[in-house]
Structure formats: structure tokens, C-alpha cells
Amino acid sequence: xxxxEETAGGETxxxxxxxxxxxxxxxxxxxxxxxERGYHATTTRDIAGRAGMSPAALYIHYKTKEELLxxxxxxxxxxxxxxxxxxxxxxxxxxxxLSDAVSSFVRWHAGGRTTARVVQYELDSLGPDxxxxxxxxxxxxxAEVRAIIEDGVAAGDFDVLDxxxxxxxxLSLCIDVARWFSVxxxxxxxxxxxxxxxxxxxxxxxx
Amino acid sequence: xxxxEETAGGETxxxxxxxxxxxxxxxxxxxxxxxERGYHATTTRDIAGRAGMSPAALYIHYKTKEELLxxxxxxxxxxxxxxxxxxxxxxxxxxxxLSDAVSSFVRWHAGGRTTARVVQYELDSLGPDxxxxxxxxxxxxxAEVRAIIEDGVAAGDFDVLDxxxxxxxxLSLCIDVARWFSVxxxxxxxxxxxxxxxxxxxxxxxx
DNA sequence: GCCGATACTGAGCGAGCGCTTAGCGAGAGC
DNA sequence: GCTCTCGCTAAGCGCTCGCTCAGTATCGGC
Numbered sequence: 018x019x020x021x022e023e024t025a026g027g028e029t030x031x032x033x034x035x036x037x038x039x040x041x042x043x044x045x046x047x048x049x050x051x052x053e054r055g056y057h058a059t060t061t062r063d064i065a066g067r068a069g070m071s072p073a074a075l076y077i078h079y080k081t082k083e084e085l086l087x088x089x090x091x092x093x094x095x096x097x098x099x100x101x102x103x104x105x106x107x108x109x110x111x112x113x114x115l116s117d118a119v120s121s122f123v124r125w126h127a128g129g130r131t132t133a134r135v136v137q138y139e140l141d142s143l144g145p146d147x148x149x150x151x152x153x154x155x156x157x158x159x160a161e162v163r164a165i166i167e168d169g170v171a172a173g174d175f176d177v178l179d180x181x182x183x184x185x186x187x188l189s190l191c192i193d194v195a196r197w198f199s200v201x202x203x204x205x206x207x208x209x210x211x212x213x214x215x216x217x218x219x220x221x222x223x224x
Numbered sequence: 225x226x227x228x229e230e231t232a233g234g235e236t237x238x239x240x241x242x243x244x245x246x247x248x249x250x251x252x253x254x255x256x257x258x259x260e261r262g263y264h265a266t267t268t269r270d271i272a273g274r275a276g277m278s279p280a281a282l283y284i285h286y287k288t289k290e291e292l293l294x295x296x297x298x299x300x301x302x303x304x305x306x307x308x309x310x311x312x313x314x315x316x317x318x319x320x321x322l323s324d325a326v327s328s329f330v331r332w333h334a335g336g337r338t339t340a341r342v343v344q345y346e347l348d349s350l351g352p353d354x355x356x357x358x359x360x361x362x363x364x365x366x367a368e369v370r371a372i373i374e375d376g377v378a379a380g381d382f383d384v385l386d387x388x389x390x391x392x393x394x395l396s397l398c399i400d401v402a403r404w405f406s407v408x409x410x411x412x413x414x415x416x417x418x419x420x421x422x423x424x425x426x427x428x429x430x431x
Numbered sequence: 432g433c434c435g436a437t438a439c440t441g442a443g444c445g446a447g448c449g450c451t452t453a454g455c456g457a458g459a460g461c
Numbered sequence: 462g463c464t465c466t467c468g469c470t471a472a473g474c475g476c477t478c479g480c481t482c483a484g485t486a487t488c489g490g491c
């Protein structure tokens with residue numbers, strides 16, 4: 018893990034698409050602050066302070082505090098969708114693809130817990146338009162997982178009573194990792210990913 | 225469902241232990257507001273307004289806004305623990321007891337989603353002392369579920385790789401229901417409870 | 432060496448926050 | 462019928478919030 022990629026949470030997240038440098042530092046500071054205290058309990062003074070700048074500097078790069086959350090949410094959801102899409106569309110049996118999807122999705126939520134917490138739990142703090150945009154990305158995440166499960170059922174590999182409900186439960190299980198995972202806990206992100214992949218294969222009756 | 229037990233969320237929760245009547249009305253108003261907007265985004269004026277009182281009335285019955293959250297959290301966690309304890313200590317096979325625990329715990333999170341959201345997601349807004357008290361109740365919830373799973377493993381009914389991790393995953397799955405469940409969605413709390421009980425029995429290898 | 436553009440700071444505005452206080456009105460006790 | 466108690470309100474205090482704006486340091490172009 019390179020120093021440039023580390024945040025205070027100790028996680029890898031390049032945020033390479035955010036430029037210039039000052040805008041990226043502010044965004045990373047916002048992710049950390051939102052994850053620790055929540056959007057509404059975080060002040061713009063705190064964000065600017067963490068980035069080593071004055072409160073007014075924030076408004077050079079972002080129109081409002083909400084724009085910061087919106088940018089974080091969109092980039093985070095796009096990354097989450099990319100992870101699921103990559104696993105869903107690779108070669109392999111439905112069980113292999115589902116296992117891959119769950120373990121990599123869980124690794125992202127555990128390893129990038131700071132970002133994931135903001136992405137998954139601060140959605141309600143966005144205004145209606147930004148919220149709708151993010152919800153569309155969520156539906157795409159759901160569709161990717163459901164497609165794998167439907168493939169497994171069609172192939173006779175999975176035994177599922179309720180495809181829609183099981184899809185939701187699988188995603189729900191993965192997402193909640195961001196709530197409870199701690200680097201001080203007994204597991205590494207890889208270990209949780211492997212455990213959860215096993216549990217999910219059991220849930221769909223693949224074992 | 226009696227009118228007296230309904231909140232704006234349409235859920236049953238008596239809050240009968242909270243007296244006098246004005247204190248209970250304020251507490252129910254706070255639950256609704258915290259669930260909708262989060263603790264930090266909720267104002268004391270909003271809580272008092274929902275209860276049909278002036279802002280100052282809140283301070284007759286509660287010392288601070290945080291005391292309201294603390295009371296809600298403690299009562300909610302005690303109720304959650306009672307549900308798990310009842311299921312864990314009834315007669316029956318480990319599979320029956322686990323199924324009972326999950327379905328009733330999930331029904332509580334779905335049906336009482338307004339309360340459950342506050343109880344499960346606003347913990348970080350409490351001060352250190354109140355937080356520690358609530359965390360102790362959470363560990364008791366974890367212990368009840370782990371005991372059932374350990375019983376099942378000892379009896380040879382369950383096939384579990386990691387008891388601690390599986391316990392966490394089961395609770396995590398149930399708790400996240402409070403995040404996504406909506407009364408406008410396609411399922412009733414009973415249906416989600418039944419689906420989740422089935423999924424959890426698969427997770428522990430009981431089917 | 433001067434100019435304009437750019438990135439930033441110091442100071443502070445209006446608003447809304449959690450919470451306090453003085454006082455009001457209704458009912459119980461006698 | 463007077464008084465005391467108690468639940469509540471109207472008004473507002475001190476503070477911090479998101480955000481603004483005039484001014485400054487720095488740097489490339491010429």
C-alpha cells in the first residue's frame with residue numbers, strides 16, 4: 018500500500034480521477050470526516066482543517082458541502098458497480114462468478130470501510146436529484162447480482178425460493194460489512210470475503 | 225393495531241414504560257424524526273413540534289436532546305434482546321430455535337423499522353458512557369445467537385466453519401433489514417422473516 | 432520588471448442551533 | 462376564595478453553522 022493511497026482509515030483508494038490536488042485532498046478529508054461523524058455532524062471547517070486549508074478554500078473547488086457528498090457517492094457507487102460487473106461478466110460457472118462477486122464486493126466494503134460507510138449510509142443526506150441518480154446506480158448493482166443468481170437457477174446449479182429476495186439479502190449482507198468491520202477486529206478483509214462467499218453459496222443452495 | 229400504538233411509520237410500539245403522556249409523545253416524535261433525518265439533522269424544535277408542544281417543553285421531561293436518543297436506544301435494545309432471548313431459550317431443536325430467533329428479530333426490524341433504524345444506526349451519536357452501556361446490550365444479543373449456533377454444532381445439526389463469523393453475519397443480515405425495508409415494498413414483515421429464517425438455516429448447513 | 436490570472440486566506444454575515452428563564456393558567460388543598 | 466404547585470409557553474441568549482467577499486501571495490507570459 019503506497020503512502021499516497023493511504024487515508025487515515027488506512028485504506029487504499031486512489032481517487033485519481035479527482036483533480037487538482039487540492040480538490041482531491043478536500044474530498045479525501047470529507048470522506049474521513051463523514052465516515053467518522055456522519056454528514057450532518059461534519060462541519061466545513063473540519064473538512065478544510067483536515068486538508069490543511071482555510072474554511073473558505075473549500076468553496077473554490079466545490080459549490081456546497083452537499084456537492085462533496087454527491088461526488089463521493091457517485092465515484093464510490095461507480096467503483097462498487099464496476100466490481101460487481103467484472104465478477105458477473107467473467108468466464109466461469111454461476112457459483113464461481115457469485116463467489117467472486119461476493120468476495121471482491123466484501124473486500125471493498127471491509128478494506129475501504131471509510132469510503133463504503135459514506136457511500137452506503139449517507140445517501141439520505143443528498144437532495145432528491147442527486148439521490149435519484151445514485152439510486153439508479155444501486156439498481157444496476159442489484160441487476161448484476163440478480164443476473165448471476167438467475168443464471169445459476171437456470172443452469173440447475175442453484176436452489177433458490179425467491180430470486181429477488183435472495184438477491185437483496187446477498188447485497189444486504191455485503192453492504193452491512195461497512196457498518197461493523199474494524200481493522201482492529203479479528204479478521205482481515207480477505208478472510209471476511211472468503212467467509213461471506215461461502216455463506217452466500219450456501220444461501221443459494223450451491224453447496 | 226390500535227391507534228394509540230401507531231406512529232407515522234405505521235408500526236406497533238407501545239412505549240408503555242414511558243410516562244407521563246407528554247414525555248411519551250415527545251419520545252415517539254423523536255423516534256420518527258431521528259429515523260427520517262438522523263439525529264444530528266433533527267432539531268429540538270422539530271421534535272417538540274411533532275409532539276404538538278413548544279420547544280421549551282422538551283426540557284421539562286428530558287435534560288438534553290441526547291438523553292432522548294439514549295432512552296430510545298436503551299429501550300429498543302432491551303426489546304431486541306428480549307426477542308432473541310425468548311427464541312433462544314424456548315423448547316425445540318437448535319434449528320427451530322434459530323429459525324424462531326431470526327424470523328422474530330427480522331419481523332421486529334421490518335415492522336418497527338422506524339425504531340430499529342434509530343436503534344441500529346444512531347449509536348455513534350451517543351456520548352462515550354451511553355454508548356458503552358448500549359454496546360454491552362449488543363454483546364448480549366450476539367451471545368444469545370452464538371449460543372444457539374453452538375448448540376446446533378454440538379448436536380451435529382449444523383455445519384459451520386466459523387461460529388463467531390457466522391453469528392456476526394446472521395445478526396448483520398437481520399439488522400440491515402432496518403436500512404432497506406419499506407412498507408411500500410413487495411414484502412410484509414412476516415414474509416421477510418420467513419425468507420430470512422430459511423436463508424439463515426442454509427447458512428448454518430441445517431438444510 | 433510589470434500584468435493578469437489563479438489559488439488561497441482572514442474576517443465576518445445572516446440564520447438557525449441547543450438550551451434557559453420569567454411568567455402564565457389550571458387544578459388541588461383547605 | 463386564596464394559595465401553592467406544576468406543566469407549559471414566549472422570548473431570547475450565546476454560539477456555531479454554511480457560506481461570502483475583499484484582499485494577498487505566487488507564478489507564467491512577454
